Amino acid sequence: MSEQVSERRVGTAGEASEADEVFVALADPTRRQLLDVLAARGEASATTLAVVLPVSRQAVVKHLAVLGRAGLVRGVRRGREVRYTVRPERLDATARWLAGLAAEWDTRLAAIKRLAEADEPPRRS
């Protein structure tokens, strides 16, 4: 799947959906905490994460699955366990996507300004 997030709101339903996945994943405090811990440790297994965080291993696995679907973590099998690491690319892409939306508003505001200034009707006396 492409990591690129387009700068156009319109016509990028797939890419906007990718951004949505990131927003949903980050909206949960436990998942943000998971990312914090993973970022601090470099990598960790679900078992380790369950020891560090106040949630069950089962809950950790579910949260990792959400983060994985959002492209925010990657799991690599090491022997009997899976070690998870943070993937910054999707956050980066989401940042670019938002920056693109902001640029669209700049374009629209410029057009609004042109229209309002150019088409100003004669003042009533």
Add this chain to the structure above:
Amino acid sequence: MALVDRIERETVVAAPAERLWEVLTRPEHIGRWFEGMQVELDLRPGGAMVLATEEYGKFHAVVEQVEPPRRFSYRWARHPDTPVAEGTATLVEFTLTPEGDGTRVRVVESGFTLTDAVKVDQQRHAEANRQGWLQVLDSLRRYGEQHAA
């Protein structure tokens, strides 16, 4: 602290607020600054707005505030051909403020997070700020702040 949940832009227009209000709220004008969009608008709180393109379909919105010539806001669906609902729409707010002979127009689009927003309390953010993934969020926040000025 909301990190990424809003876009804020503004500009100053050399026209009275009443004129700007027309540009912001009349469908024939909206269709010009929302380039390529066919616009239908029922300009009252709760009224429907539809931004249609042949290529991508229809973006649905619901008008929130209509306070001429000061505030106009609407919730609009993030994806075409989907209804406006909690978690699928962002809030767009225009605010007009007289400034000198002209008018400052400010637009804020917020609500990108689908539940209770990407919020990290100040302390945790400070602690984790060294980490790469948070630096990315931080750069987003800075971006927002720079451009909100």
